[in-house]
Amino acid sequence: MKWQDIVKESVGALAVNKTRSLLTMLGIVIGIGSVIGMVALGQGAQNTIQANIQSIGSNLLIVRPGSQQGPGNPLRGGVGSATTLTLDDAEAIEEQVQGISGVAPEVSSRQQVTARGTNTNTSITGVTEIYSAVRNIAVTEGVFISSQHLSRAAKVAILGPTVRTDLFGEGVDVLGQKVRINKTDYTIIGVTVAKGGGGFGSSDDAIYIPLTTAQRYLTGNDKVSVINVAAAEAGSMTTIQADITTVLLDTHHINDPASADFSVFNQADIVATASSITQTFTILLGAVAGISLLVGGIGIMNMMLTSVTERTREIGLRKAIGAKNKDISRQFLLEAVLLTLVGGILGILLGWSIALIANKLANIAASVSLFSIMLAVSVSTIIGIVFGYYPARKAAHLNPIDALRYE
Amino acid sequence: MIELKNITKTYQMGDVETEVLKGISFTIQKGEFVAIMGPSGSGKSTLMHIIGALDTPTSGTYTLDKKDISAMTDDELANIRANTIGFVFQAFNLLPRATVLRNVLLPLVYAEMGDAERIHRAEQALRAVAMPEDRWLHHSNEISGGQKQRVAIARALVNNPKLILADEPTGNLDTKTGEIVLATFRELNEESGHTIILITHERDVAEHADRIIHIRDGSIEKDDVLRTRHKKH
Numbered sequence: 001m002k003w004q005d006i007v008k009e010s011v012g013a014l015a016v017n018k019t020r021s022l023l024t025m026l027g028i029v030i031g032i033g034s035v036i037g038m039v040a041l042g043q044g045a046q047n048t049i050q051a052n053i054q055s056i057g058s059n060l061l062i063v064r065p066g067s068q069q070g071p072g073n074p075l076r077g078g079v080g081s082a083t084t085l086t087l088d089d090a091e092a093i094e095e096q097v098q099g100i101s102g103v104a105p106e107v108s109s110r111q112q113v114t115a116r117g118t119n120t121n122t123s124i125t126g127v128t129e130i131y132s133a134v135r136n137i138a139v140t141e142g143v144f145i146s147s148q149h150l151s152r153a154a155k156v157a158i159l160g161p162t163v164r165t166d167l168f169g170e171g172v173d174v175l176g177q178k179v180r181i182n183k184t185d186y187t188i189i190g191v192t193v194a195k196g197g198g199g200f201g202s203s204d205d206a207i208y209i210p211l212t213t214a215q216r217y218l219t220g221n222d223k224v225s226v227i228n229v230a231a232a233e234a235g236s237m238t239t240i241q242a243d244i245t246t247v248l249l250d251t252h253h254i255n256d257p258a259s260a261d262f263s264v265f266n267q268a269d270i271v272a273t274a275s276s277i278t279q280t281f282t283i284l285l286g287a288v289a290g291i292s293l294l295v296g297g298i299g300i301m302n303m304m305l306t307s308v309t310e311r312t313r314e315i316g317l318r319k320a321i322g323a324k325n326k327d328i329s330r331q332f333l334l335e336a337v338l339l340t341l342v343g344g345i346l347g348i349l350l351g352w353s354i355a356l357i358a359n360k361l362a363n364i365a366a367s368v369s370l371f372s373i374m375l376a377v378s379v380s381t382i383i384g385i386v387f388g389y390y391p392a393r394k395a396a397h398l399n400p401i402d403a404l405r406y407e
Numbered sequence: 408m409i410e411l412k413n414i415t416k417t418y419q420m421g422d423v424e425t426e427v428l429k430g431i432s433f434t435i436q437k438g439e440f441v442a443i444m445g446p447s448g449s450g451k452s453t454l455m456h457i458i459g460a461l462d463t464p465t466s467g468t469y470t471l472d473k474k475d476i477s478a479m480t481d482d483e484l485a486n487i488r489a490n491t492i493g494f495v496f497q498a499f500n501l502l503p504r505a506t507v508l509r510n511v512l513l514p515l516v517y518a519e520m521g522d523a524e525r526i527h528r529a530e531q532a533l534r535a536v537a538m539p540e541d542r543w544l545h546h547s548n549e550i551s552g553g554q555k556q557r558v559a560i561a562r563a564l565v566n567n568p569k570l571i572l573a574d575e576p577t578g579n580l581d582t583k584t585g586e587i588v589l590a591t592f593r594e595l596n597e598e599s600g601h602t603i604i605l606i607t608h609e610r611d612v613a614e615h616a617d618r619i620i621h622i623r624d625g626s627i628e629k630d631d632v633l634r635t636r637h638k639k640h
């Protein structure tokens with residue numbers, strides 16, 4: 001029997017029962033569609049979270065005051081809750097730790113900010129000039145804080161785009177205008193590039209002022225809230241993390257590392273933790289979708305078994321006029337595979353639509369990878385073979401005499 | 408062309424062995440029109456299944472067209488059915504939602520040949536059974552019983568079989584339509600020289616053949632030659 005003939009016979013048999021074929025296929029469409037859609041959503045969420053974390057800087061280590069937190073909760077450092085870090089610590093790290101590309105201490109506090117009658121509550125961050133490199137912040141208008149501003153403790157401010165919109169609205173030239181923070185006027189010299197995201201302290205909703213200015217007018221002491229350290233290479237972050245700990249234990253005269261009055265966070269750890277959470281969700285969603293795919297496969301088997309019973313006489317006739325066992329089994333197997341294959345392709349389109357809708361509505365960068373498409377096509381074909389095999393075998397081994405007599 | 412030697416068939420049902428055929432021997436020449444007649448339970452259906460290569464005998468040899476098919480495998484039997492035998496059934500067994508033409512084409516699906524050749528053969532077969540051309544594209548559940556059986560005969564003819572095996576072909580038809588179908592068989596036998604075996608329990612039907620082999624209780628009771636005619640082929 002020629003393979004074209006097997007295809008023709010299979011397609012013909014499916015076309016005779018269009019409604020049933022389509023309904024059976026629907027199980028596979030939904031199964032494959034949800035697997036692809038859910039995995040795309042999970043990966044999209046993972047990508048979004050990773051991009052958010054990466055946007056705060058690359059190869060970043062963050063030193064916060066206060067004791068070390070448990071590993072499951074590394075993000076809640078309690079900024080300002082303890083004041084044990086100083087500019088001297090930052091200098092010590094810069095001098096003694098190898099393989100770092102920048103140390104950027106910062107002082108932050110939340111303040112009420114007013115300008116031209118409007119006001120907002122935002123985070124005021126006192127920074128040094130290297131902060132823009134370490135925390136990956138660029139200005140879209142004007143300039144960032146320079147060493148002159150620092151040495152003069154100049155009353156200048158760089159606005160995050162969210163603050164700028166809150167205070168001045170869109171499309172207003174803010175350079176040279178004043179903002180009032182804690183009874184002191186600051187001249188706006190720049191606006192930072194919007195980085196989007198959030199959740200880990202949006203850099204868009206902040207005002208940057210020179211570190212010296214912040215210490216003089218806002219905190220009134222020489223403590224810093226956070227020391228940002230950028231590693232030159234991603235591979236050396238763990239070593240640097242240990243080195244920073246050693247240096248700070250030394251400068252703080254602490255012998256027991258367990259009673260350290262500071263914590264060092266590694267950005268890679270944060271990324272890894274967040275990734276493992278989203279990965280778990282992806283697996284969970286994928287598994288639920290996989291169950292619906294399994295149910296779809298059982299639907300195929302159910303329909304094929306019904307079909308074999310209904311077409312017993314036809315099978316008997318085909319055998320009487322010369323069909324071999326393998327001709328019959330191939331036809332029935334191909335019918336099942338065609339259902340799952342076409343269902344799989346429609347399912348990919350469905351999954352793709354789910355991903356697109358998620359992109360539009362939920363703003364998750366869901367993406368359907370080529371890998372998941374290939375996986376879907378091969379999985380649906382395998383489902384067709386696995387769930388079609390038994391009915392096909394059953395059909396092929398019908399005795400033609402009994403089959404012809406079947407009522 | 409057909410030679411049966413001492414064919415037996417025994418069915419095992421639990422501990423009980425039933426001998427359905429008890430040593431059947433006969434020979435049928437090419438171009439003969441033979442009826443195998445017997446009451447139900449006589450073993451004529453089992454005999455038909457063996458002659459039709461749907462089943463194999465328990466013992467004895469069956470030679471069809473110089474090939475011993477008493478001990479063939481399933482696939483070899485399928486090949487014999489595909490190339491040597493054309494079946495006509497009591498219940499027609501047409502695919503209901505397929506056209507007349509499609510039904511006649513069905514056996515050729517299992518024979519490797521080009522589409523043009525297939526269509527040509529199907530048209531020839533439909534003409535041979537005098538099926539009106541305006542019915543060819545009708546679905547097979549839209550035509551009358553007599554036409555259905557003629558389509559089934561055309562389907563049996565389409566692969567140029569050496570032997571046409573008809574199992575109670577008039578069983579589901581009224582007498583008048585049955586006569587037309589039997590006349591079609593006679594015509595195929597006389598005009599084209601087809602070898603035809605007719606299985607029936609009705610004497611009236613069997614008498615359309617030239618020779619009647621009577622079966623009773625698994626043995627040949629009588630082998631009557633009704634007429635010997637000069638064949639055109």
